[in-house]
Amino acid sequence: MTAVFRLLALRPLAPPRLVAAHNRYPRAQRIALLLALLAILNIVDLYCTLFAYHLGMLQELNPIAAAFLIAGLKPSFICYKLVMLIAGSTMLWKLRASDWTLPACWLLVGAYGWLAIVWYRWIHEITPLLDPATHLTR
Secondary structure, eight states: OHHHHHHHTTOOOOOOOOHHHHHHHHHHHHHHHHHHHHHHHHHHHHHHHHHHHHHTOOOOOSHHHHHHHHTTOHHHHHHHHHHHHHHHHHHHHHTTTSTTHHHHHHHHHHHHHHHHHHHHHHHHHHGGGBOTTTOSBO
16 A cells, blocks of 8 residues: 555655565575484484384384394495485475475474483483393393
């Protein structure tokens, strides 16, 4: 409505904003930062999963990952986790212009952050039970 009044008052309208050029780079940088944080949290999850597997105290809930670990295919499990991380990050990066990408990144970072907290608490509880010489449970 104010644009109509400005037009009728012969005042120039505000110049159009270049939203696409101005907001694209900060958004891409935020998404890149969140994907880097997601990669770090995923590597922490991988390390903690392998630690629990080494102790014999792991109950993997992912059926594909559990199949690798039951069969003793630890390198295949590591490759599976890394391929899933790379594939998911690539999809999110290619869709970075979508309005859903930033909330999706935040959701994934929140989920993996929560998982890192759970792993931290578990390791904190299990550490006193470990034998210092063998790093296995007593």
